[in-house]
Amino acid sequence: MRPYWEVARRTFHKMTTYRGATFAGAFTNTVFGLLSAYILLAVYAQRPSINGYDAVDAVTFTFVVQGLLMVVSVFGDTEIADRIKSGDVVIDLYRPIDYQGYWLAERYGKAAFYAIFRGIPPLIVGALVFDLRFPTSVSTWLAFLLSTALAVAVGFGWGFLLQLTAFWILDVRGPNQLGWVIAQFLAGMFIPLFLFPAWLMAIARALPFASILQLPAETFLGKHEGADLVGVLAIQAVWAIVLIGAGRLVLARAVRRVVVQGG
Amino acid sequence: MTANDRDPAIELRDVSKTFRVAHKKGRVRRGLREVVAVDDISLAIERGSIVGYIGPNGAGKSTTIKMLTGILVPSSGQVRVDRLDPSRARLEVTRRIGVVFGQRSQLWWDLPLRDSFSLLRHVYRVPGPRHQENLDRFVELLDMAEFVDVPVRQLSLGQRMRGELAAAILHDPTILFLDEPTIGLDVVSKEAVRRFLIELNRERHTTVLLTTHDLADVERLCERLIIIDHGTVIEDGTVADIKERYGTERTVVIDLDQPSVPLTVAGTEVVRIDGPRQWLRFRRADTTAAAVVAAVAEQADVRDLTVDEPEIDDIVRHIYQASR
Amino acid sequence: MPLRIYGHLVAAKTRADFQYRTSFFLYLASQTLISFADMVVVLILFTQVSSIASWSRSQVLFLYALSGIGFGLADLFISQVGLVSRHIKAGTFDQFLLRPLGALWQLSALEFAPRRAGRAVQPVIVLAVILPALDVQWTPVKVALVPITVVCGAVIFGAVWVTASSLAFYLVNSQELANSFTYGGSFLTQYPIDILGPWLRRFFTFAVPLAFVCYFPAAYIVDQPLPESIPSWFSFAAPVIALASVVVARALWRLGIRHYRSTGS
Incomplete structure (x- = not known):
């Protein structure tokens, strides 16, 4: 475990040098949080509660989601794809550390950084402008942290698969963006899934993307307790395993192809 | 020749450039510090000459080039490029100059060279026939026929640099600025670039100002050498002049009939022995090569001998060290 | 920049992009x-x-369409200026000088990305569908106001983009900051700006005039009341605001370039 911990720690440390970008990003998250909150409030002005969520839930949800965006990386990354394209992937594969494990550790290093510096500011501003609902018990906070950690893994699994397309097509930005726009929508980034009509909500909940934003945000709101909460975490864990496992399989196939064909 | 042609192509008068740089003061606080990149430089460069502008990293070379090309505005002093002030008439100046930054590209990565050239033709509004004429000539001179239709991303560095050169001069600039044009190139490509510059200068009287770390470029191309450090000119003259002035030490390499103890010749010092071969270094102030050879011949049988000219590399290293 | 040169550059960029077809x-x-x-x-x-803030579904979709087309046009032709921050960081901005x-037109032409045309497709379809469905007594003024609004909206978005991107000359990592005004603005203008709290509404009326992109003119077209304290002629002020935004954006961009040329960063 030691090398993975080191990778994560160093990534975290590296991130702290991008101060300006971090501030600018937190500002952007906050602005989008404010705009979404006002739109949702205009909707809730007509109805006090929708599918068991009231206006305070909805506004809180918005700021939690804005804070989580970078943590779970819903805009995608191209670092892995770039190294595949440049051929550096071959060097990476010969390192005495698991390839996917390395990048997952890197992802967790970033996630920890973003959780603090991009996650907290929108929540603070949101709480200053609106009435927000924070978890009232330590166990809810812990459940939220665990759910977020699992969400990072699910997001990583999806992003890893998207980036592996670089083995087959030259410019990975297309599939990357397409894959993430779909994920964003079905994860509840544009609007919370609890505002979806029943049939669409059912579809969204059956897919892995809800595990990336919707489920951690619901956990934050304390919507899941006891066995229900365990079920939610289990769903996230299963999706993380499925997506990451799929990534391993695809990677193995792609590598075999590269080795056989010599790049 | 008109009076205007006798105006210098490039002129700097008391030019300085100061930057304010942020630096760390403790863990969080940052302060501003003034850094003088170019410190009161005055010089003039004649039309049609090829001039080497050299100096160690951070000496102020790039800053000077940027002021000459209009990218940067000097903090004080006057710059004239083809009689224009690049800080005011930047767009007009861009039409009269060509610029190659060795580490940057102005070609379209995904397009063939030919397409990049034709785009630049539109950017600079070069008349069609003139463009064709230039293109044909440069393709021939730079030997680009083989790869002019290949996307730039597939070109070797040497091929790309030849493309960059052509791209920089398709609009018939009278002055060409080259920042490290041979960096990273193999010997053959370097030679191709140098031959081309000489030809261009001969054929079109293009003034060339180049910065480089490869002094073979300077020896091959430049009649004049300007050395700067710490933002000021520390040496300015012909390559021969500078060699004359700084090349105070020579070495005579002597092949003896058989290995021998170190030779003792007044005013010289044996710096290296390799079997029957000995290297004798002397200062020109103390003795001459002829005197050394005569003295050696008296002591031993000489089979062969050469006199090593001072290498421009060594001289320049010497000058840099002296200015540090 | 003469249109012909612009056309040549855009065509070349399109050809280059097309090499990665998939x-x-x-x-x-x-x-x-x-x-979508x-x-x-x-x-x-x-x-x-x-309804949202008393606007019906078709009325909000009308806003969505106007905002989307305006934003799509600005995204296609102007958003490239946002790349200035990346060029400055990479040291490649010098080439533009x-x-x-x-430099602005070079960025627009050389970084032209035809794929962005996708942005405006959906809003155009929605506009075509929604116009006949709106419950509006069409007058010549209202008819004329639709294309004027689209054009002015694109210009205002473009000006916001240029203004926000000018920050890059002073701040290293300003792109995301700029995004909150551009992409944030696109998001915001799809809804009646009335939903914002009073000070944010004032901000988007007088400081960053996104309310003129489509909300004020559309309110007149669909007979929605403007918020109190907003004079009714604001519905027709978009051209003036667009022009003023361009003047401001241009001045700030030039100031930015001047700053870059004196600091080199």
């Missing part, structure tokens, strides 16, 4: 999908309520 079409699809998703959000919200054309 990715190009996937990217185009994702751009179309983004604005924006529309789906509106439709979903209206499955829960029948070495050619006999304005």
